[in-house]
Structures are given as C-alpha cells and as structure tokens.
Amino acid sequence: MIKDKLLALRKRSGMSQQEVAVAIGVTRQTVSNWEQGQGAPSLDKAAELARLYGVTLDDLANDEVSVVSSGRATCRDLHVLERFVGKRVTVGFMDDDERGAIVGAELLGVTENWLRVSYAQKSARFGSPKVVEQEIVALIDTADVASIVAEGA
Numbered sequence: 329m330i331k332d333k334l335l336a337l338r339k340r341s342g343m344s345q346q347e348v349a350v351a352i353g354v355t356r357q358t359v360s361n362w363e364q365g366q367g368a369p370s371l372d373k374a375a376e377l378a379r380l381y382g383v384t385l386d387d388l389a390n391d392e393v394s395v396v397s398s399g400r401a402t403c404r405d406l407h408v409l410e411r412f413v414g415k416r417v418t419v420g421f422m423d424d425d426e427r428g429a430i431v432g433a434e435l436l437g438v439t440e441n442w443l444r445v446s447y448a449q450k451s452a453r454f455g456s457p458k459v460v461e462q463e464i465v466a467l468i469d470t471a472d473v474a475s476i477v478a479e480g481a
Contacts, residue, residue: 331365333388333395337381338363340397340441340469352376382441387467397469398423406470409438412478419445420475421468430466432479443468443476 338348338359345359352373361367369377378385387393412435420429433447449464 329365329391330368330389331363333393334359334369334377335363336395336397337377337383337388340395341381348377348380351380382439383467387444387465390465392463393465393467395467395469396421396423396428396472397467398472406438406440409435409443409470409473409476412476413437416479417445418475418477418479419443419468419473420477421472422474423472427474430468433466435476436465438470441470443470443473 338345341348343351345363346356349356349359353376354373358367362369368374374388375385378388381388415435417433417435418429418431419433419435420427422428430445430447433445436444436446438444444465444467446463446465448461450459450461452459
C-alpha cells in the first residue's frame with residue numbers, strides 16, 4: 329500500500345515528516361495522514377514525492393511494487409551491480425536486522441539508492457489446490473544488499 333511505501337521511503341531518506349512537508353509544500357500533518365493511510369497524495373504531490381525519494385511515480389503508486397529498506401543509508405560503488413542488469417540473480421539483503429533473499433529475480437535496473445528486481449511469487453488460495461504465480465517488482469535499498477549472485481555462476 330502507498331502508506332507503507334511513503335513511510336519506508338521517508339525513513340530511507342533520513343528525513344522527518346516536517347522536512348518532507350517543507351520540501352513538497354504541504355503540512356507535517358498531511359504527510360502524517362498519508363503515512364497512516366488517512367488519504368493519499370494528489371498526483372502532483374505524488375510526483376514530487378517520487379522525485380524526492382528517487383523512485384518513479386509508478387513505483388510509488390503501483391501496489392505490486394514493494395519497498396525493501398531498513399532505512400540505513402550508505403554510499404556504495406554500484407558499477408559492479410550494473411553488470412547484472414537483465415540477468416537472473418539471487419539477491420541477499422538485510423532488512424531490519426533480518427536476513428532475506430529473493431531467488432531467481434531479474435535485475436531490472438540499478439540506481440544510486442535502489443535495485444529494481446522482478447520475480448515470480450507463488451501462493452495458494454485458501455480452500456483451493458491451485459497455486460497462483462504473481463509477478464512482483466521490488467525496490468531493494470542498495471544499503472541493504474548483502475550479496476548478489478547470477479544464476480549459473
């Protein structure tokens with residue numbers, strides 16, 4: 329949901345609600361309301377938030393895009409990761425002091441702050457023997473990437 333993304337992205341940026349409010353020209357209470365799910369930003373404010381956080385408007389608005397971030401910002405040399413773009417990889421990460429991994433993901437892109445990956449998530453519906461596969465896009469905070477391994481390596 330957008331409220332969860334807004335909170336995660338703000339924490340990742342290291343900004344307070346007041347700093348975000350000043351940056352995009354709204355009140356702190358408005359930012360708080362968005363983060364609590366009591367309303368959502370208008371299109372122009374959502375675009376400003378996306379620019380502020382270094383994501384696309386689609387990343388912000390699309391419920392099928394998740395954000396993986398512990399909020400620890402760090403500077404990394406990312407040129408090595410760019411070689412994996414377009415390849416199937418396993419990405420190991422630390423999220424709030426818990427290890428996680430996304431296996432068999434396609435690395436769609438690398439920016440200063442985010443790895444953008446796409447992967448298939450399988451789930452069963454309650455009471456149904458069918459397994460449904462859903463394509464998920466995740467933005468993984470580059471500060472949280474612990475490892476990346478190309479499939480077949």
